[in-house]
Amino acid sequence: MSDVVVEKFSDAGQLVDAAAARLVTTIVDAQRARGFASIVLTGGGTGIALLEKLRDAPGDIDWSQIDLYWGDERFLPSGDPERNEVQAREALLDHVPVDPDRVHAMAASDGIYDGDPHGAATAYEQLLGAQAHGNQVPTFDVHLLGMGGEGHVNSLFPHTDAVREEARFVVAVTDSPKPPPVRITLTLPAVRRAKEVWLLVSGAAKAEAVAEAVGGASSEDWPSAGATGLVATRWFLDTDAASQL
Numbered sequence: 001m002s003d004v005v006v007e008k009f010s011d012a013g014q015l016v017d018a019a020a021a022r023l024v025t026t027i028v029d030a031q032r033a034r035g036f037a038s039i040v041l042t043g044g045g046t047g048i049a050l051l052e053k054l055r056d057a058p059g060d061i062d063w064s065q066i067d068l069y070w071g072d073e074r075f076l077p078s079g080d081p082e083r084n085e086v087q088a089r090e091a092l093l094d095h096v097p098v099d100p101d102r103v104h105a106m107a108a109s110d111g112i113y114d115g116d117p118h119g120a121a122t123a124y125e126q127l128l129g130a131q132a133h134g135n136q137v138p139t140f141d142v143h144l145l146g147m148g149g150e151g152h153v154n155s156l157f158p159h160t161d162a163v164r165e166e167a168r169f170v171v172a173v174t175d176s177p178k179p180p181p182v183r184i185t186l187t188l189p190a191v192r193r194a195k196e197v198w199l200l201v202s203g204a205a206k207a208e209a210v211a212e213a214v215g216g217a218s219s220e221d222w223p224s225a226g227a228t229g230l231v232a233t234r235w236f237l238d239t240d241a242a243s244q245l
């Protein structure tokens with residue numbers, strides 16, 4: 001049984017600062033222990049603010065020894081500012097010496113998977129398998145997540161095939177209730193391959209979903225309830241997001 005850790009902060013800025021500091025330590029520890037770290041990035045305001053903070057305060061991170069993946073992506077043309085990858089590059093990756101071969105972005109809609117998000121999802125699943133040293137998915141050190149007010153994480157929305165998926169590790173979503181409609185997402189079985197899952201959540205609009213997920217609701221109703229790490233699940237909450245706990 002993995003640990004569930006709930007940490008509360010006075011506001012979103014404090015939450016992001018604490019998560020960034022902890023991420024530096026986690027990455028450095030992983031690099032010292034086995035030579036590299038493996039992190040799944042997320043989009044959204046909080047996830048991108050975390051990357052900006054990491055750019056300002058990177059500690060002893062060895063940028064050449066880190067594998068970066070994405071938990072989900074909006075299936076849009078390359079360079080589109082709404083792509084999580086583009087936002088992550090602007091916030092952090094363009095400014096630090098990461099190894100481009102270790103930055104594993106999901107396909108854009110104007111490349112070889114033009115019109116074929118399912119093909120793009122399959123390709124990303126194969127990429128994960130190729131990086132997994134005999135497993136189907138790498139054992140990520142940390143899978144970062146934001147959360148929507150209805151409990152969505154990655155592009156896993158309530159009462160959808162994607163959140164119910166048990167076999168596939170990456171799927172396409174073609175009818176996302178939040179625009180844009182077409183996305184690629186890791187599934188809950190892939191999220192659960194992370195040693196630690198971190199959920200960064202701020203604001204009163206998320207309070208009900210936080211309470212439901214931490215309280216053990218069904219992931220079909222509240223997807224974040226199913227986002228658990230092998231070793232630990234850490235909730236970084238501001239006071240408002242924690243107000244219904």
Ligand SMILES: O=C(O)[C@H](O)[C@@H](O)[C@H](O)[C@H](O)COP(=O)(O)O
Nearest residue numbers: 043044045046047146147148178
């Ligand atoms: O793909 C998306 O449409 C968003 O990225 C979304 O999934 C976001 O991550 C969460 O809604 C949390 O967003 P905030 O961190 O901004 O609250």
